[in-house]
Amino acid sequence: MNRLEKLRKELENHQVDALLITNPYNRRYMTGFTGTSGAAIVSKNDAVFITDFRYTEQAKKQVKNFRIIQQEASILKEVAKIVDEWKIKTLAFEKDHVTYGEYEAYQKQLNVELVPLSGLIEKIRLIKTDEEIKIIKVACEIADAAFSHILTFIKPGVTELEVSNELEFFMRKQGATSSSFDTIVASGLRSALPHGVATDKVIEKGDFVTLDFGAVYNGYVSDITRTIAVGQPSAKLVEMYNVVLEAQLLALEKIGPGMTGIEADKIARDFLTEKGYGEAFGHSTGHGIGLEVHEGPALSFRSEQVLEPNMVVTVEPGVYLPGIGGVRIEDDIVITGTGNERLTHSDKELIIL
Amino acid sequence: MNRLEKLRKELENHQVDALLITNPYNRRYMTGFTGTSGAAIVSKNDAVFITDFRYTEQAKKQVKNFRIIQQEASILKEVAKIVDEWKIKTLAFEKDHVTYGEYEAYQKQLNVELVPLSGLIEKIRLIKTDEEIKIIKVACEIADAAFSHILTFIKPGVTELEVSNELEFFMRKQGATSSSFDTIVASGLRSALPHGVATDKVIEKGDFVTLDFGAVYNGYVSDITRTIAVGQPSAKLVEMYNVVLEAQLLALEKIGPGMTGIEADKIARDFLTEKGYGEAFGHSTGHGIGLEVHEGPALSFRSEQVLEPNMVVTVEPGVYLPGIGGVRIEDDIVITGTGNERLTHSDKELIIL
Ligand SMILES: [Mn+2]
Numbered sequence A, B: 001m002n003r004l005e006k007l008r009k010e011l012e013n014h015q016v017d018a019l020l021i022t023n024p025y026n027r028r029y030m031t032g033f034t035g036t037s038g039a040a041i042v043s044k045n046d047a048v049f050i051t052d053f054r055y056t057e058q059a060k061k062q063v064k065n066f067r068i069i070q071q072e073a074s075i076l077k078e079v080a081k082i083v084d085e086w087k088i089k090t091l092a093f094e095k096d097h098v099t100y101g102e103y104e105a106y107q108k109q110l111n112v113e114l115v116p117l118s119g120l121i122e123k124i125r126l127i128k129t130d131e132e133i134k135i136i137k138v139a140c141e142i143a144d145a146a147f148s149h150i151l152t153f154i155k156p157g158v159t160e161l162e163v164s165n166e167l168e169f170f171m172r173k174q175g176a177t178s179s180s181f182d183t184i185v186a187s188g189l190r191s192a193l194p195h196g197v198a199t200d201k202v203i204e205k206g207d208f209v210t211l212d213f214g215a216v217y218n219g220y221v222s223d224i225t226r227t228i229a230v231g232q233p234s235a236k237l238v239e240m241y242n243v244v245l246e247a248q249l250l251a252l253e254k255i256g257p258g259m260t261g262i263e264a265d266k267i268a269r270d271f272l273t274e275k276g277y278g279e280a281f282g283h284s285t286g287h288g289i290g291l292e293v294h295e296g297p298a299l300s301f302r303s304e305q306v307l308e309p310n311m312v313v314t315v316e317p318g319v320y321l322p323g324i325g326g327v328r329i330e331d332d333i334v335i336t337g338t339g340n341e342r343l344t345h346s347d348k349e350l351i352i353l
């Protein structure tokens, strides 16, 4: 089934006549349109894409299987026309994206029963096509190359921000549109912060440095983390490093199809708990990546989603001890028929610069 | 009046007991918090800021005048407690930011009358403090420096994307966090696209190149456009350039306090219409900038907002002729007691590289 067919099956399941697609990721996924303004409507038999004069040329090139409408006034007025034309009785909208203010406007201007729904297209996005996986592989290659490069750049005296900028510059020169999120460069005691976005802190001898970054390539992202040492680290930090590495390798070895997110999360978590670091591992093991850097499926203690072939996820256990430091190691993998295939390949033995 | 006092006046005007602040720009504006997760509630007599364990240290440093609460479970559960504790009867929420899905959760979990409101804090943000203007000036200086720099980089054979990346790298090295939006580099026939985000097109001799970009500095943005020529341009392009330049200088000369957005927009528009380019000027003259790259007040044919001292806006007339090319010239200004002060200072005489 192609994407439109899958979506139509979802419309049937939810007993609605049509879906109004406004979330930019879902819009891109369904239509191929990469511009920043537009909406799509999909019903059982029809599919239109509405955009303004700035983007109609682009839409004609990118959008297949949808009739393209150039909006005269607002997008919403075109939606209203379609609702009447197609005799839509129940129109679903993306309730995790549409604001309450937009909903009010829908109520006022659309002669239809509005049905707030969640996750219809996100569910289809869970399973990547081979074409999507190819693109994600390139995003991963760019991140791997950036990691190799940054090892030649990091030394005592450079700031976290300089490292973050250098990663950005390098990845863009390799064809990335941008970083896939605000790059984390957390050095020294800051490495104990799971979300330590780069600051003007100077990297010093003896620091652990956690680098968490990724590239956007052709709309798809990568997400990789490595922790390295600048100068000889303390014995405690080395111990932490090795236990996280073991946990991550164990998870990579075991994660595969048929397992729930809870089961996938438990692998590294149980190991770290056994080693006395359960409390220090305060986040989940991983998350899906694709058009977004955080999408389904989650590898977390709450996720009953079963892993299936062609899902792409991160595997990123970490331990964080305030006042001492932290370690996280993250790879991207694609679930296969029998286990998983690694998409990021950067070295994981402790690197001491 | 400080920001909290101004907001409390708005609560009174709208006859609500409290406002739940979740829009990240408004949250930052009201609290000073620069992290990515948190919510604030402001009532007549109280003000709290709720965030999770990752951000409480940061919040303690940044957030003044608000009691800081570290959430135990979800933010919404803390909001529910506050609603009960403060005996709030009517709670306003930011309807242009809150999704319909979040609204449903509010309805389920909050024992209060919900009031969807729009633009309360945005209205306060219209008038910049001297401190904010100082920061915007730095963002403008970075953009000016980047324009000077890029003139040494552009030559026939480089691609638009290389130019865009070089602007990005240069501005970050000057202290910018990032570009303030996807940089527009529109060369040759592409210069007729008002929104021509950089592509892999190679810049050629005879091309007009429109560069529209800006820096984020300390949370605030700049936004500047210059059109330059690479090699001798055609007589028609030169004519277009001069008419846009005249229109822009005229607008800069006349825009000042007491004028509506409509009146400010009319200056360049009437001039261009008189010169036969009215149809070719398909967008509005300008928009406010601050924490966001598009905020109030608009300088457009629809905006009845009266300009006041310390508002910061762009002035950016342009003309676009499909099949020929386009020109736009944009500066940032702050409205003063008597007129305006320019914040961007890059050359505007036609530059031929
Ligand atoms: Mn991750």
Ligand SMILES: [Mn+2]
Pocket (backbone or CB within 6 Å): B223, B314, B316, B330
């Ligand atoms: Mn602008």
